Structures are given as structure tokens and as C-alpha cells.
Amino acid sequence: MKDITYDVRVYKTEVYKGTKVTTYTVRWKTASKPRRKAFRTSAQAESFRSDLVSAARKGEAFSLATGLPISWKRKETALTWYGFALAYADAKWPYASPNHRRGIAEALTDATEALLSTNAGAPKREEIRQALRSWAFSARIRDSAEPPEELRSVVQWLERNTVPLAELAEENRGPALVRGILDRISKTKEEKPAAANTANRKRMVLNNAMEYACEIRALPVNPLKSVKWTKPKTLTTVDRRVVVNAEQARRLLMAVRRQGQRGARMAAFFGCMYYAALRPEEVVDLRADHLVSLPEEGWGEMLLTNAEPRSGTQWTDSGKSRQRRQLKHRAQGDTRPVPVHPELVTLLRRHLEEFGTAPDGRVFVGPRGGAMTDRAYLKVFHQARAEAFTEREAASPLASVPYALRHAAVSTWLNAGVPAPQVAEWAGHSVDVLLRVYAKCIDGQDADAKRRILDATRRPAETAPDAPETSARIQHGQP
Structure with missing residues (x-):
């Protein structure tokens, strides 16, 4: 030859x-x-x-x-795990939201760590993770540029040193490799147990990747199904300790306004989370034309159309940290009506009088006219929280993050007796998810349940349910 x-x-x-x-x-x-x-x-x-x-x-x-x-x-002719992971990330990119793209990259990065074929000459772990997260698994960045100089040799090493994909389905070696992947996604980088939600989410991504491998005939079967894995139990309900009451919420919003010029810009911002149950990314995208009515007295109305979740510059189509998209759990073009509480009407009218709107109609902008950043509003939120709450409240989980204000809004609606389907529509949930997530935050049901049980087990000769002595016992939760 x-x-x-x-x-x-x-x-x-x-x-x-x-x-x-x-x-x-x-x-x-x-x-x-x-x-x-x-x-x-x-x-x-x-x-x-x-x-x-x-x-x-x-x-x-x-x-x-x-x-x-x-x-x-x-x-090199055999499809390696690294080569397959790139192909899978590319296939999912056009149809996934920026945050889902980031989640795919996180799962593939962990799996890649578990599927290195050798440690000889391996780059440092953080170098490998950086190369995968900042370049390899971002289809937009990888298609537009070669890896940066400091990561080029790391990428070249990865191209040669991950196991062939076919080995995952081998009878002898496959289960051990799969077990290694599952063990890796069950831990953090610091080798501590990962949050159950995180582990389950990564397992779902990897299962989808293996199904894609079967679809393109790169694997005969899904190797994840060959290994038994106990799904971590996840906490799906909101902790009622994070939910503020109306008096605490007002204290917090007043403290926000006292945080200088930035705080004044954010009082209505956080008010939208507490009074209208908006998600942070929905408040960031709120536009003047979303405010259907803000009357001088009484209730107003808003109609939401979009949200701008923050995902990071690697995962958006534009290279910006946020990308405007449809509302969560809604189809493109779908809308969501939300009532505007009279106190929120006052906050919004005052905000618009003082600061107006951006050229694109955005209601909440930073001091320099850009979109409200999470770094800016988190700083003001925590400063206000420390000022507004008592020492005991501040040391508790009460409103520990801005999202807790949305939880408080939904809990307030449910406890006020608003039917669950109506609350679900305003909050942007399904009824099933709504009741499951907020089950622990719905007050007043215990006493009613005990009254019903007492009525069902009462002897015929006993006094009527509304007798004073019986009512007193019920109010104290006594049988």
C-alpha cells in the first residue's frame, strides 16, 4: 500500500x-x-x-x-459518546427553550465526565466542564466559531477520549457505564447528593438522548432501561413558611421603595409578583400595552403575552442573557388575563407617572434604560427584606426569594375562596399542578374537615352542630 x-x-x-x-x-x-x-x-x-x-x-x-x-x-470511525452528544445537542437546539438547552448541556456534561475512556493526559476537570458548557454544547457558538485558544486542546482531547457509544449497549460493559452515568448525575461537583429535582431532570434528558440514539440506529436499545435506578423523591409542595401575609407584604414593598432611586423603580415590580402572581420573567417583559386598564379606583386588568426568562448568553439565539418567548406552559401567541388588585393599580400608576416606559413599551427598566436585571433586583430585594422584617422573620425562610411573593399571591387567592380553575387561569397553572403545589398553603380546611367528621359520627341525642359548646370545640380543633 x-x-x-x-x-x-x-x-x-x-x-x-x-x-x-x-x-x-x-x-x-x-x-x-x-x-x-x-x-x-x-x-x-x-x-x-x-x-x-x-x-x-x-x-x-x-x-x-x-x-x-x-x-x-x-x-475514530466509531461514533464516540462525545460525537453523539454534539449531534443530540444540535438536534434539540431549534426546538428547545434557552433554559431547556442549558439543562440539556448540564446533563450531557455530567454524562461525559462519566464516559471518559482514559485519564491519561486528561485536562483538568474544570477545563473539561468549561469546554463543554461554554462551547461544545451550545450549537450557536460552536457553529459560529472555533473553540477559543485556551480550550482548543481540551476539545481535541475530548474528541479522542470518550468511550464508543456502542459500548453502552454491550452486555458486559454497558451496565457498568450506565451505572456510572446515573451515579454522576446523582451528585454535585463537590460529590454531595444532588437535589432530587436536579437528578430527575438530568435523568429525563439522558433518557431522551438514548431514545434519540435508538431512533438514529446508533444503539439497538435504550441502555438506561437495563439498570434499576431509584427515582429520588421530590418535594413538590410550597413550604407555607415562605408565604408572607398581607401585612408583611406591605412592609416589604414599602421597604423596597425606601432603597433609593433603584428601590423606587422596583416597588411596583415586586408588587406585580405579590398582587398579581407574576413570575419574575413575566414582570421583566411587562409592556404598557399589557395593562388593559388601571382605573383611578377599583380593580384593573392586565393581559400577558410573553416572558423573558434568564438562561445565559450561551443558550439564547441572540447571545443575550434573556430571550423573549411565549408564556410558560402556553402555546406561541396564547395570552393570560390577570386581575390587578387596587393596591397594585396605585403602585403601577405611580410608577408610570414617575418613570414612564421604555421606547419598546417596557414598564420596568434599569436606571440606564436597559432591561431589569436579576442582579439589580435581587440586591434591592434582600436589602429591603432585612429592613422590613423582624429579626425572627429575617432568620426564617419567609420570602427568602422574590418568587415567594408569587407563592403568597396564589395562596391568598385560594384561601380567599376563589375557585381553583379561576386561580389556575390567572396564575398560569393547570388545576392539578396548582392544587398539588399549594396544598400545604391552603388554610381553613382542617377545621371544616373535622366539623364534617363530627357531623357524620354524632349520636342522635347530641346537640345540634351549631350549639355554642360544640362550635367552641370545633374552633379549637377538638373532637
């Missing part, structure tokens, strides 16, 4: 120390043609060089076209 040679010489690695970066270059020659490959670390360079030396000593044939052992080419 004219395209191979056994005439190979491997030379000593060259080290070039630049002003900022040191480069390690492996040099070798196949036949009479010199070859070279640069690396960022000596470990990576020495691993590559030792593989070349080992192949040459074994008498392997080297390709005249690539300068690499022919056996490496055969290995």
Missing part, C-alpha cells in the same frame, strides 16, 4: 514559553515528512507522544496522509 509507512521517528517535545501562554509541541516524522501538534499542557503533550511511541514500537502502520497510526483511524 502506497499510503502507509513504517518509517516513523518521534522527537523530544518542544516547549515554547510565551508572555501569557506556554505551548508544548510534539514533533515526529513519517517517512520524510515532519509532523507537529501543539498542546496547552505538558501532560497532554506527553500522553499524545507516548501513544505515538507505543504504536511505532509495536510496528504499526502510519498513514502518510494524517501522520497517525492506521489503528487510530479505525477507532
